[in-house]
Amino acid sequence: MADVPNIALRVSQLDAAELDSEIVSLTKAQLTRLFKYQQNNFLATLAPEIDAGIKLLLWKFSIRAAESTFGQAMLNLKYHNEHAQASTNQWISSRQQVLYACLLIGCPWLKDRSHDLIKLLRLDSWKDRIDRMVSWLETGFRVATLVNFLTFLRNGAYQSVLERLLGVRSVFPEKQGMRQVTFEYMTRELLWHGFSELLFFVLPLINFQRIKNYVMRKLLSVPRSKASHNAQRDLTSCAVCENWPIRAQEIGCQHVFCYFCLQSNFKADPGFSCPLCGYGVGDISDIRTVQVSQIQGDEEDEVG
Structure with missing residues (x-):
């Protein structure tokens, strides 16, 4: 296993994941606003395909192009391949990128379209078994997500189950300088916090x-x-x-x-x-x- 260049901070990894989620939500909101005057409700009908298309587009121009998500790029993070040898490329490989897209985009789409696929493939006799299997898989994934998050809080590696399965983790590609917070900054933040609390208390009392x-x-x-x-x-x-x-x-x-x-x-x-x-x-x-x-x-x- 190759040595990890610079382990990323837990807060940076969580912020990157939150930024990625917000980017997807903002893109969907813009698309909804674009077609809000359409009479037909095709956005609701094609919601799984639209979600998959947005994620695929973001994956194409982020992980596929720069070996990091947009949220990671904003925080100067990058995916490191934990299974790479010292003599090979240490960043996320093409195989891991494709698997990342399949798990992140393909699995949610299959779940959303499971009932339609059952009708298309004429598997009505297997419908109850497939529904139970999907329910068990979803429950197991939620439990695995909880366990993985608790483990992540302890050792700071593999922020999501997907990263653990693929063997990639967020790191700083370059050495980061020490973060120093001056007393002037802390004093200013405390002052504004106290002022905002005063406003929240006083404003409702004014007619x-x-x-x-x-x-x-x-x-x-x-x-x-x-x-x-x-x-x-x-x-x-x-x-x-x-x-x-x-x-x-x-x-x-x-x-x-x-x-x-x-x-x-x-x-x-x-x-x-x-x-x-x-x-x-x-x-x-x-x-x-x-x-x-x-x-x-x-x-x-x-x-x-």
């Missing part, structure tokens, strides 16, 4: 809606006068959201409000006033539902 309404009242400086009953009323627009009022309500002025706009503002700010004319809500009893008969009467006045 921003009440502050906003107070500022708007001071800026608008609209006289708080009750409108005349003969004034023309706009019953098609909420004074807060400017949309068609839902369950229209009024407070005594010529404007109407959505039920939720008025109630949420009044509960957040008891001194809430109409943002258009400045007429305030004295008490909750001043909030009334706009009656249909009143709307019809206003419309007749407008026609007349």
